[in-house]
Structures are given as C-alpha cells and as structure tokens.
Amino acid sequence: MTVYKALTIAGSDSGGGAGIQADLKTFQELGVYGMSALTAVTAQNTLGVQGVYPIPLQGLKEQIDAIGHDLGTDTVKTGMLHSSEVIEAVSDKIRTYHFQNLVVDPVMVAKGGAKLLQDEAVEALISKLIPLATVITPNIPEAEMITQRKINTLEDKKEAAKQLIDIGAQSVVMKGGHEETNDVVDLFFDGYAFLELTSPRIQTRHTHGTGCTFSSAIAAELAKGKSLTEAVKNGKAFIRAAIEHPLGIGAGHGPTNHWAYMEQLRGVKR
C-alpha cells in the first residue's frame, strides 16, 4: 500500500474548525496520512479567539525534526506562523529536509479580527517563505499586505499575483471569499496562464476555517501526485462542498463540513 503523507505547520484551534484540526481532518478525508508541528495553541471557538499561546521555538523545531528524521513527508502546508522567528525556523527546516510541495497559506487575521501574525513578520514571509512556495493561497487582504497594493479589480488581482511570482512563489491562488460578488472567484496563476475558479457564493455564516481547509485540501492532492491545476480544482470542490453543507454548530461563525466532499462522491446522505 502506498501511504501519502502531509505535514501541517500551523496553530491549534480548540474549536476544531480551523488550524491544524481543519488540516488533519481534510488530510484524513482525502486519504492522506496527516502529521503536525504546532506553532501556537489558541483558545478559540465560533465566537472568536480568546487566547494565543506560542509554542517555544525549540519545541517547534523539534517537532519538525522528529518528522524529518523519521517519517518524511510528501507535502507541507503552513498556516498560522505567528512571528518572524517562527517563519525563519520553518524556512530553515524545509530547506534542511528538502521537503517538496510547499503550500503557504499566509494566515494573518482570524475571522473575528484577532491577529495571528505579527505585523513585522510580513517581511520574513516575503524573504524566507514565499520563495519556497509551490503555491501560496492569500485572501485579498493578505495579498494586499504582502504586495502593498490595493486590490479592487480583476486587473489588480492579476498584477498582485504576478508580484507574488516575482517574489519567488511557483504559483498563486488569490481567494475571492472576501469580495462581495455573486460568484466567488479564486484566481490561479502559475506564472504563465491565469485560471478563474468560479462557484456560486453561498450565503452562510459558517465560514470558520475555509482558508485552512482549502489550502490543506490542495496540499493533500499534491501529496497524492496530482498536478498543481488538478490539486487546486479539487481543493476548490472540497471547500465548496464543505461550505454548502455546514454542520450548524456554535453560536458564531461555525465550522465547515469536512465530511461533505467525500460523502458527495460516495453518494452518502447524512
């Protein structure tokens, strides 16, 4: 049996909808063996983030070493990295172990507005991590922070995507979740051609962890050897199903449904 492996380097969401919990659930659903290196523990639920507790840097490094020395991985996904020290350490380890297929979700702010990345860490993201990325998946505000340009039109998105490639990413998915259009358009760019991934905007408050789930679905598909374009398309189908069939739990922004995509493929009704 071939076992495909994926490592998430991210924060813990005690509420289970975002962070490493969302990543590991997504890996499992897509048939990939999930591993994790925790950067921080958050006390969090559907109402917001109540606390952020960074893991000591040495502890983070040892978690990645533990995987690099023994299990190895077919793909790495990064989420909440918190500080420039963490970004530098993660970048070093990825290079030391020659980890392939890096999906960088440049997480900056949680849905309720809590800061998950310190402002001064954006520079380290640009100089240390984005150049290693197979694909980077910013939402519009994140792309604006990184590129220092306002993004309003499709042309703006394309220019920002080109700038991210110039910084060194192999490809970009600029997510359209934060726009107000009828359809959600995620723009994929591999440095050569643009591909618009369009789906109907679902009216729901249950969007906690959409970005984490989307990027980990892309990572899982890459681990299985799918091409970048296939991985991004399948990731989009995974998150679409997860948003379309919310679990309806929690009083605030509830989690998405990580079972929905595979249940849809298998024709299962919950």
Ligand SMILES: Nc1ncnc2c1ncn2[C@@H]1O[C@H](COP(=O)(O)OP(=O)(O)OP(=O)(O)O)[C@@H](O)[C@H]1O
């Ligand atoms: N209301 C919606 N209807 C359909 N798809 C959506 C909706 N909101 C987000 N998505 C999809 O979810 C994925 C994540 O997009 P989004 O822009 O919400 O990411 P994000 O802001 O990084 O998420 P997070 O808040 O979890 O960090 C994208 O593929 C986007 O198309």
Ligand SMILES: Cc1ncc(CO)c(N)n1
């Ligand atoms: C731990 C964690 N990572 C990422 C996000 C972004 O959704 C979040 N809310 N919490």
